[in-house]
Amino acid sequence: MAEVKLEKVSKKFGELTALDQLDLFVPEGKFYVILGPSGCGKSTLLNCIAGLEEVSAGRVLLGCRDVTHRPPYRRNIAMVFQNYALYPHLSVYENIAFGLRVRKAAREEISSRVREVSRILDIEHKLNSYPRELSGGQQQRVATGRAIVRDPDLFLFDEPLSNLDAKLRIELRGEFIKLHQRLGKTIMYVTHDQVEAMSLGEAVVVLREGRVEQISPPRELYHDPGTLFVAGFIGTPPMNVLSMEVGFDGGPVLAEEGIRIELPERFGSGLEPYQDGRVYFGFRPAAARTIKEGGQMNGRVVYTESLGEETYARVDVGSEREVTVARRGDIPGDCAQVGVEIDEKRMFFFDENGNRIKI
């Protein structure tokens, strides 16, 4: 009974629109990650679901109940904040027990549940400590413990890992997945870190300026982006995007100031409506490679950068346009002339408004 449904939810702060007629459905028991650049309304969205902010318009439904005008304590939601918001004047035990005490649970019940939760999270030995005596990772665990002890219908996480160092972040990421498997509760998790989003979520909701841009499983988000924004936002290094003119010279051709890319015949029907117009042509660095000569484009290597497994070359393809391309084998270094070969199956086209052109 804990699916989340938002119907045309808007939230305005004076002139500023944080959420704009947003519709969202999160099925019961799913782990949804809300992803977007800072200022896109992610945290506002969580606050509205939690009841910390009242929505300006629209409805919020939890399970089948309309909770739009209910205060937080009548929603049975748990939330973990970025800075954990541990009560500094209470011990770890009291921090975890706080929600149970508010609900006037029996003393024995509180004790047994706090102990069980602290065992799961491996903070049993810290129950009598105060928050300031804990490491960042331990504080994070206490905050999580405080959330799960109450057995809520829905978990909200507001960038819970962004205050931790990289190693701990990866470790705790794994624990979140295990926790979700164990509890089977609905989770909504806000982050601006796309790697975190891709590795955690069963589905990722990309938010942009208060609107849902795309909801997809992580793999699909990467391989089948619905819009130019998603395509550019997901993936490191980011997708190469070139604004090109569509022409037909036998087959479909993209052209722009000296760059000319001949496309396979089968793209013709999809691009026909855009003839003599412009489209955005995109391809991921990993879907292209540098070759000695030939390929769809050619240019001069500006610099190369190594990201461990992969090495990428920045190639100047003319008219001050640069693309990033995976570099394979030992091909000449900087300033060398190379060809760029793009995998035809992994080319993307977007119209002027940034919507994907399916081919």
Add this chain to the structure above:
Amino acid sequence: MNRLLSFFPLLARRARKKHFELICILPLLIFLCVLTVVPIARTVLLSLEPVEGNGLTMSHYRELFAQEGFRLAMFHTVSIAFLSLSIEIGLGFLFALILSKSSRVIRFLRPVFILPLAIPTAVVGVMMSYLFSGQGWINRILMDLGVLNEPVYWMSGGWRSIVMVSLADSWKVTPIVMLILLSGLQSIDPVLYKAARIDGAGVFYTFRRITLPLLVPSITAAVIIRGVDAFRIFAVPLILMGQNLKVIGTFAYLEYQEYNNPYTSAASSVILLGMILCAVLIYLKTAGRKGIAGA
């Protein structure tokens, strides 16, 4: 009430959303209303009330301005306000700059710089009377040091007394100015000073181009908070000078307590209120365009 509100759905929702805050704040507002707004209105009415009969009259104000004593009191008030405010801002700045230095001795001395704040105003009056009287310690020390040949009679009225009252008042309240300016100084990011030093700026250049501009909001706050109090000055001149040098505050007090004339007393305090409002407006219009909003 609820039904009335329901005619304005937006208002009703706002009120419902904020009812907790409204309940919290209402007692204070009611209290301030009953014990400041109502008395002010009554003072204004009283100052316009004729001694006998009904209606309104300006006669008390005319009477006041006809008195040389009142005109002098106005002059004294304004000059003391200006003088003491200048001393306080200057010294307060000096104090703040000294206390913003991180040194163990300075930290140890900190209470001394705050101490005068704790001395009751009436006590300040007593202390200052020991210092400034004809045979007082100021004359004594200055003569022992050879600065003066004969004593200065600070309490004889005129500009000497104006200076004395200003100094006495400044002694007590400079710590407040210091605290306000110190909070401004402490909120300046130290990185800015480092950057300025790397850019090759000297001490005075840094002070003029970084410290001072960033301190403008704090200075404005200090000037307004202290300036208002300087106009309202009361206990110090009453204790030190009594009848011999009246400011408007003591004038109004003596008019009622000694001469039993509530109408002129009310009228003079209304004039004082007007002067304060004018001074604040003039200051905000000219110097402090940024206002206390930025502080």
Add this chain to the structure above:
Amino acid sequence: MNRPVKRTFFWMTVLILVCLLVFPMYIMLKISVSAPRDVFTQNPPYLVRHFTLSHFRDVLASGSVFFAPLSKSVVTALGTSVLSLLLTVPAAYAISRFRYRARYGLILVIFLTRMIPEISIALPVSITFIKGGLFDTVFGLMLAHLVRVLPISCFILVGVFSSFPKELEKQALIDGAGRLYAFFKIVLPLSLRGISVAGIFSFMFSWDEFIYASYLTLSKPTMPLKMYYYISRGNIFSSATYAVIITIPVLIFTFALQRYIRPGYLSGAMKG
């Protein structure tokens, strides 16, 4: 200027300022413990030559002449600070939770009451109190003192509550607490230090008060009034001794709490 000269100059300035700040207090204390022949002389000595506690003994022995004003001042100051906290803690909390414009407006309104000369409030209030039977009573004086104390207290507390981390409060709401529960269990315990600073300031501002006391009391003066009475009669020893006694409690407070008198408390309310 080279470094040592600069440093000498700096410490000289500090020394002179410290002397200027301490000297008046020293003189007052000196008179209160000096025999009359140390004071009534052409060239009084800089140091105490003939030490005596007789002035303190006289004052303490004067019985209710001394203790009645003292207890009235203590009761008034304590009552005023309690009442002021009761009124300003909830109000300041609410103000700090308003959006910027509403908060700024309310602070300005409260600040405006500080601009009103007390003299123009004291007169009508005393007339009302005579009619209402509050004249010359402790409670009446407390009410009047609140007028000057409330804005200060409110100012400090808005600063205190504004700097309170909002996440903690949100977390309490999420954990199922209502607004009141969250306020009492989370906000209040964590703001005690700031609240006590506001309380101390309230105490000092009431303790120190002169105008309302002189308008609203006739037979039962407060300490500052009693002292004024001795000054106007030219009794130098009684006034000095009273001055020392009035100063002692606030001095203790200030010393004990000076670490907490943060500059930020004075301007915190004005920060966006």
